[in-house]
Amino acid sequence: MHLPDTERTIVALATPPGAAALAIIRLSGPAAFSTAAKFMGPPLTTPAHRLARLLDIRDGSRLIDRAVTVFFKAPASYTGQDTVEITCHGSPYITRTILNLAIRSGASLAAPGEFTLRAFINGKLDLAQAEAVGSLVAAGSEAAHRAALAQVQGEMSRKIRALKQAALHLLAGVEARLDDSHEEITPVKLSAFLRESGKLKKETLDLAAGFEAGRGIREGIRVVITGAPNSGKSSLLNSLLGYDRAIVSTSAGTTRDTLEAKLEIGGFTVIFTDTAGLNAAARHPLETEGIRRAITAISQADIILLLKDCSTPRTASDTLAQRRAGELAAPGAALIKVITKTDLPAKTRAAGGIKTSCRNGTGLDALRRALVARQKKAFRDGAQAPVIFARHFEALRAAAGELGKLQALMKQRTPPLELAAEHLRGTLNALGTILGETAPEEILSDIFKNFCVGK
Numbered sequence: 415m416h417l418p419d420t421e422r423t424i425v426a427l428a429t430p431p432g433a434a435a436l437a438i439i440r441l442s443g444p445a446a447f448s449t450a451a452k453f454m455g456p457p458l459t460t461p462a463h464r465l466a467r468l469l470d471i472r473d474g475s476r477l478i479d480r481a482v483t484v485f486f487k488a489p490a491s492y493t494g495q496d497t498v499e500i501t502c503h504g505s506p507y508i509t510r511t512i513l514n515l516a517i518r519s520g521a522s523l524a525a526p527g528e529f530t531l532r533a534f535i536n537g538k539l540d541l542a543q544a545e546a547v548g549s550l551v552a553a554g555s556e557a558a559h560r561a562a563l564a565q566v567q568g569e570m571s572r573k574i575r576a577l578k579q580a581a582l583h584l585l586a587g588v589e590a591r592l593d594d595s596h597e598e599i600t601p602v603k604l605s606a607f608l609r610e611s612g613k614l615k616k617e618t619l620d621l622a623a624g625f626e627a628g629r630g631i632r633e634g635i636r637v638v639i640t641g642a643p644n645s646g647k648s649s650l651l652n653s654l655l656g657y658d659r660a661i662v663s664t665s666a667g668t669t670r671d672t673l674e675a676k677l678e679i680g681g682f683t684v685i686f687t688d689t690a691g692l693n694a695a696a697r698h699p700l701e702t703e704g705i706r707r708a709i710t711a712i713s714q715a716d717i718i719l720l721l722k723d724c725s726t727p728r729t730a731s732d733t734l735a736q737r738r739a740g741e742l743a744a745p746g747a748a749l750i751k752v753i754t755k756t757d758l759p760a761k762t763r764a765a766g767g768i769k770t771s772c773r774n775g776t777g778l779d780a781l782r783r784a785l786v787a788r789q790k791k792a793f794r795d796g797a798q799a800p801v802i803f804a805r806h807f808e809a810l811r812a813a814a815g816e817l818g819k820l821q822a823l824m825k826q827r828t829p830p831l832e833l834a835a836e837h838l839r840g841t842l843n844a845l846g847t848i849l850g851e852t853a854p855e856e857i858l859s860d861i862f863k864n865f866c867v868g869k
């Protein structure tokens with residue numbers, strides 16, 4: 415794909431379609447003012463910057479609406495271009511007519527994310543900030559909002575720039591040696607170099623490590639509830655939710671499909687999946703299918719809750735559930751053992767795990783806290799903007815990989831400096847993709863196509 419031309423004047427509805435008290439239509443581009451002047455009056459000679467005016471919108475001589483309109487002069491606008499924001503009445507007829515008037519006056523309909531793309535191209539936002547705008551709009555929890563906002567404010571970009579600065583410093587040292595080819599690197603300088611590059615690699619990996627938590631913050635923490643049939647999975651889900659989402663029954667194998675429910679815990683979105691029990695003796699084809707779905711859900715979870723009913727001795731299904739949970743867990747997923755039905759006399763010696771009862775509410779708070787502990791820590795560790803995009807995670811890993819190769823080279827008896835410089839440039843390049851300094855067009859179009867039209 416090809417990046418859209420920024421010289422066009424674009425128009426879009428910035429608010430959701432459908433009837434509403436008000437709607438906002440945005441025009442941006444070099445001809446935004448003259449385009450608006452063709453259907454808005456009284457005549458707009460030199461509209462004042464950021465001043466709201468009440469204007470008539472006319473289709474020929476026919477009045478369509480009277481709308482509060484704000485003019486932003488380049489570069490002091492969201493996109494960095496001349497921009498007009500029309501706040502009209504939110505009738506689908508009015509908004510459609512205004513969009514048509516703008517298009518007849520020379521504007522073209524904006525593509526998804528095109529306003530933000532322009533903001534990036536015009537240097538109003540770097541790429542990490544620009545892509546977080548999409549997450550800010552989509553944020554469904556306090557934590558997702560906080561992480562996205564911090565990133566829009568440039569928190570992540572500052573960290574990346576600091577890493578880049580350190581890499582540039584190392585590169586300058588190597589390049590100075592390269593220019594002065596007769597001089598050998600003294601052991602003292604070499605050990606300082608190794609120390610600095612090791613520190614840089616560690617900082618890069620530490621930042622990348624926040625991604626597991628960051629993804630959970632942005633998309634919701636995926637928690638799967640698993641265990642033997644009748645271990646109390648559906649009951650636990652219902653107790654956590656505070657309403658009966660799942661059918662609870664004394665007969666094993668009641669839950670045959672996977673079932674999802676969302677809950678906000680401590681400002682984080684948690685997405686629960688209740689599964690069919692991993693029954694060692696499944697016979698019915700429906701139960702087998704349910705188990706297949708359970709297996710998929712377990713392998714995609716951030717947290718696996720493995721339940722054991724304390725009121726029964728250990729069964730073959732318990733052993734199977736434990737083994738499968740261990741085998742299926744995704745890298746980085748956490749396994750939390752939960753002992754259920756602790757209001758009943760214990761028939762099994764349970765080692766470790768959070769002790770719960772759905773009858774009297776024991777342990778439910780402790781369990782809620784455990785579910786969001788990792789995400790909470792990500793914020794507490796000073797990671798105000800934990801890595802929330804896979805793209806950033808991969809770039810950080812790539813940068814750390816280059817630094818690893820660099821270190822191996824520098825430990826050789828006569829370090830090949832040319833090659834060392836290459837790896838440092840590779841590091842800078844990988845970090846630069848996060849800020850969009852070295853991001854190819856495909857990456858840009860990929861990022862912005864997921865935005866809404868009008869943002």
Ligand SMILES: Nc1nc2c(ncn2[C@@H]2O[C@H](COP(=O)(O)OP(=O)(O)O)[C@@H](O)[C@H]2O)c(=O)[nH]1
Binds near residue numbers: 647756
């Ligand atoms: N006494 C007691 N019974 C429970 C508790 N949790 C679940 N049960 C019972 O255990 C049986 C199986 O529960 P269910 O949630 O359907 O288990 P699942 O098959 O793992 O989903 C039902 O009869 C529940 O009422 C609990 O905390 N205490």
Ligand SMILES: [Mg+2]
Binds near residue numbers: 649660661662669689
């Ligand atoms: Mg169930």
